[in-house]
Amino acid sequence: MTDSENIFQLKDLRRTYIVGSEKVHALDGIDLTITNREFIAVIGTSGSGKSTLMNMLGFMDSPTSGQMEFEDKDVTGIDGSGRARLRANRIGFVFQSFNLLPRLNVLDNVLLPLSYSTKKFNNHHDLGLEALERVGMTHRASHTPNQLSGGERQRVAIARSLINNPRLILADEPTGNLDSKNRGRIMELFASLMSEGITLALVTHDDAVADYAQRKIRMEDGRIIEDSKS
Amino acid sequence: MxxxxxxxxxxxxxxxxxxxxxxxxxxxxxxxxxxxxxxxxxxxxxxxxxxxxxxxxEQSGGVLKLEVHPKDAPESQQHIAGISPSMTWRDYIAIKKAIPLAKYTTPIVDMRWSRFVAQGRREGAMIDGVTPEHNNIETREIEYGRFIADIDIRQKSPVIVIGTHLRDELFPELQSAVGQKMRMQGQVYTIVGQFVEEQSLPGQKRRWNIENRKNYMPATTAMSRFQGDDKVNEIHIIAYQREDLPDLINQIENTLTRTHRGINDFEIRTQEDQLAxxxxxxxxxxxxxxxxxxxxxxxxxxxxxxxxxxxxxxxxxxxxxxxxxxxxxxxxxxxxxxxxxxxxxxxxxxxxxxxxxxxxxxxxxxxxxxxxxxxxxxxxxxxxxxxxxxxxxxxxxxxxxxxxxxxxxxxxxx
Structure with a gap:
């Protein structure tokens, strides 16, 4: 099966939370298409809805209304375990605070998604080392996360997001906890992975980080107010 | 999945x-x-x-065992209780002859505690007068010699089957005391059999095991030499199977009521209570x-x-x-x-x-x-x-x- 050109197509997507007696429109009518091999930065202040959008794209949340197509299939009303399946097989996550499991060593952290994936992988160990090599962390395979620096941890987290060959990698402020030197290195790593053919969407409020992306989406009050390609 | x-x-x-x-x-x-x-x-x-x-x-007969014990006649029969000969050898014979449901039967002539003397040593022990079938009811293994035989009953032989306790006390140097003689109340008895020693606990003195302190002689010898009458203390009976017990009890009751001339001065105890x-x-x-x-x-x-x-x-x-x-x-x-x-x-x-x-x-x-x-x-x-x-x-x-x-x-x- 060849991958379709469209990864995501969102039509008038809305997500409403009820906080106390008030309705909060976290997403207020989003129309967005994400195609293969794009590098997207979602920019916005806090409360602009960018995290909610990322949760939608990562199948962590479901929309209140609107339509959502993933790889040309309607996934609007998909249930919890169906969303989990899509996360396991099609999506990779990179978090601001790395979120490696402290008790597992680096290699086991990288391999963790495979235990939830329904795709068949042979020789996990080699796959893990391969993923670590792509982020330049092979030499740390048997260390625990606590023995690594912040930049190294994020590299391991990126290797973890790559392990199941995801269609889309979502990164939520991936450089938020890093110093400027490491920030640059991580972004360069993303850029080089882009050239290997991954599709990446990252959330940031840092314009310097956003400048690495080819496409910038600016959000405000749950709406896209700017969508520019460079 | x-x-x-x-x-x-x-x-x-x-x-x-x-x-x-x-x-x-x-x-x-x-x-x-x-x-x-x-x-x-x-x-x-x-x-x-x-x-x-x-x-x-189980070793002492299990649930198939019945015991006939004497008891006081009921109030209504007190004034004529004397006409009953009470439990005697004749009861044993009657049960044995008249009741085919009884597999094994033995009278018990309880001689309580007796003093035995041999080679200048003395020791007290329990001794019962019984018949050969006793060893089918309480199954104890004989290690040396034999148990009491029918001929001992007929001839009222002065023979004794002992447990290891008496051997230990009276013949400490012997493994088997069979063939030895000992005296009891001035009369000489020959030891014809000796039981296997019942195992005791590590650290426990084996003389404490009550099984090893039991000794037997022919019931007829006990009656004629010591009691001078044919009274017996108990009669023990084993049934063939559990289903027979009600009939067997009935038959024993009928037979003994006849031999006791209608006086109800005996009771039949089952092991059911004990089992329960x-x-x-x-x-x-x-x-x-x-x-x-x-x-x-x-x-x-x-x-x-x-x-x-x-x-x-x-x-x-x-x-x-x-x-x-x-x-x-x-x-x-x-x-x-x-x-x-x-x-x-x-x-x-x-x-x-x-x-x-x-x-x-x-x-x-x-x-x-x-x-x-x-x-x-x-x-x-x-x-x-x-x-x-x-x-x-x-x-x-x-x-x-x-x-x-x-x-x-x-x-x-x-």
């Missing part, structure tokens, strides 16, 4: 988690360890002691001890649940991460459930090992302890099953809490 793979992964992850938190895991296991050890060793000890009691009950008593004892032991051990297992289960709940709230972020990278609620549920099960199963295994130790100590310390099995299989099986079930049950609620966590909230949790 692959259930076998899920289980293997579950066990692996559970083991890893337990290993990563050794102290906490051992503490949470300790309730299960103590519960299983208590359950298995208590049931094992009780089973051992009861089987000893059962064995000695034994069963009651068994049940009360098992229920009370099992109850105590069961409660300690439940307490152990509560301990595991407590630790699991703490572990879930400690690992909320981990749960969020796992869900984000593709774990379904079911996967998380299975993971935590297996942690709980693995904890309790390990606790159960350690508990079984502890119980083996306790049982082998008990085997050496408790009187009649040699009947205690170090591996009471059924108790171990149930103990293990129970502890695993407890682990399963106490894991469900914490695992459900973990599985229900929303990944977005869990990832935000600090």
């Amino acid at each position: 692959n259930p076998v793979g899920d289980i293997v992964t579950g066990i692996n992850n559970g083991m890893r988690e337990i290993w990563a938190n050794k102290v906490r895991s051992v503490l949470s296991m300790s309730g299960i360890i103590l519960g299983v050890a208590a359950l298995v060793s208590m049931v094992g000890i009780v089973q051992g002691m009861l089987s000893t009691m059962r064995e000695s009950f 008593e034994l069963k009651k004892l068994e049940n009360s032991f098992i229920y009370s001890l099992g109850g105590i051990a069961g409660i300690s297992l439940i307490v152990g289960g509560i301990g595991i649940m407590n630790v699991m709940l703490a572990s879930v709230s400690e690992r909320i972020r981990e749960i969020g991460v796992r869900k984000a990278i593709g774990a379904r609620s079911y996967d998380i549920f299975i993971q935590f459930l297996f942690e709980s099960i693995v904890t309790s199963v390990l606790g159960g295994i350690v508990g079984l090992a502890v119980s083996v130790g306790l049982l082998s100590i008990a085997q050496n310390l408790i009187p009649e302890g040699q009947a205690i099995s170090i591996f009471p299989i059924s108790a171990m099986f149930y103990g293990f099953l129970f502890s695993s079930t407890i682990g399963f049950i106490s894991g469900i609620y914490p695992a459900m809490r973990a599985a229900r966590l929303d990944p977005i909230d869990a990832l935000r949790y600090e």
